[in-house]
Amino acid sequence: MADSSIGLWTVPLAVLGGAIRVSTPFLFVSLGECITERSGRINLGLEGTLVMGAMSAYGISYLTGSPWLGVLAAGITGALLGALHAGICSLPRVNDVAVGIALMLFGIGLAFFLGKPLIEPTAPRLPAIDFGWWSDIPQVRAALRINVLFLIGVAIAPILYWAFKTTRWGLLIRTAGESSDAARAMGHSVLLIRLRATMVGGFLAGIGGSFLSLFYPGSWNEGLSSGQGITAVALVIFARWDPLLCLWASLAFGGAAALGPALQSVGVTSGYHLFNAAPYILTLAIMIITCSPKRTLTGAPAELSITR
């Protein structure tokens, strides 16, 4: 594969291209989780949502012939799973972390169950925009074939940052996340705010899943997600609940995940799995550095069960 004319440049190029491709699901899931966690609830079930989104996007794209309808279906599936999570969590004395694990098992199981007949057929995939038209080098062109979903994700991050900061909805979500009593005193239903935040979070995570099955790797099988949903949850902690930092962290984690295969292509084969684990190690490291017995993570919503 390695083109001798550009030699070792294949590695940074592959990392760049990989960062853009691999980071898209991270980006969507982490932005979704960011909204949910800012409202004071953690949804660990997004791994299940991601896989369900991938399956339903592939199925709908195959049945209707339109990949964009598939993306929409993935989002709706994700929102429904989010509603299920929020619904169960709004019952008294229910542990949201455990519900997340339950929905992770459920989502993955359901996706494998319903997706069994989808392994064989090929569904229409999402189109890509060629930003590398100016170059003759195939690696550069491959790296710069960018999917529209990535651009949408990149646009959502600053919009979300702005929305959290200035809009009425952003303020309500943050109030519910920092002090449910304050939100209640203002006459708002905390459960309703969290329901909506979890549904929007699920919607985005579902779209992240559709990217997996409809663009990269671009098919449906049971090994499609290797824990990207969990990585994205970790990534939100890594990014300190800031949507803009989520964007950079997604790119960095995507790059780390792409580094393994890129090095493999130039003959460096060891350490592949350790690069894949980099997001988990980095997140754990940042938790160790910034936590202390007296003080919790900076920037963490006060109502979040994992910070209390």
Next chain:
Amino acid sequence: MTTDTADSAEAVEAVGVAPAADPGFLQRYGAAIEYILIPGAALIGALATFGAFVALYGKNPLDLYFYMYQGAFGTWFSWQNTLTRAAPLILTALCTALPAQLGMVIIGGEGALLIGALTATSTALAMQWAPPLVVQIAMVVAGVIGGGLWITLSGALRQYRGVNETISSLLLVYIALAILNHLVEGVMRDPASLNKPSTREIGATNMIGTIPGTDVHWGLVFGLVCAIAAYILIYHTTFGFAARVAGGNIRAAKIVGLGVGKLIMTICFLAGACAGLAGMIEVAAVQGRTNANLAAGYGFTGILVAFLARQNPLAVIPVAILLGGISASGGLLQRRLGLPDASVLVLQGIIFVFVLASDALYGRIGFLKGKS
């Protein structure tokens, strides 16, 4: 199907109502009845929902229940299959149930299982000269220490750095998996394992074998002993009492001078040791070597077992057998009903959701309120 759920749930409740003529009975046993009634109803609700789901899929739910029973408990063969699967589930469930006594939610049993398998395999490979019994004992010790330290890491981070143990134990699962894959495809790889990178085999003589007269391996006995020991530790020793006090009210525990840090570390070590033992058993009784097959999800199903058992180490045993049975019946459902192998995962997910939602019911069932 929903009416069916209600009927079955009522039937279960009726059993509970019968002795209610004596008001003292409810006062004494109300809580215990709740602990059986509510998870039981949740289980029946989940089975009914799964039946409805399968009916939508075009299969007869009655066939489903019949084959599930057949595949799990119908014959001696299926019983043995069930018990073989229950063994690691008991141990991984203890990995969640023990820290729960301290109010900690540890969900990283899968990671401790993988590390336990890895340390046990390394030990066996390094001790090929020794007699089998010595190797087996060394493997147990290695698995227990490996898994134990892995979860102790989460406990220590919680105690000394204030890092949330749920998230850290979950992150450690994926780090453990990466370490395992890295070693199995790297320095520990058996050159002969081409398609499925694995370590070398620990040797047929070092395998722990089956209980005489059965096909069930000794791991089941390990599991039963650990569960009973954990129960005695938690409910019949001073240490267990201290742990439960700390779990109930951490400030009170500190005021009466309990060493909370030591409690956390010890309980976490024991929890991880159980899961590490499960990993050792999977290597020494089933796989014979370490490879990615070990990440079969026993750690995650163990969380479900612990929650369904209300974190009681003794209740873990029947619940693990029940869920072992469900997973054992997967093969039969696939062959006879043509259901995908993921049906077991779907059912587990539904059960988990029902069990968690049923947490809201405790102390709210009208006729059981006589106790207060």
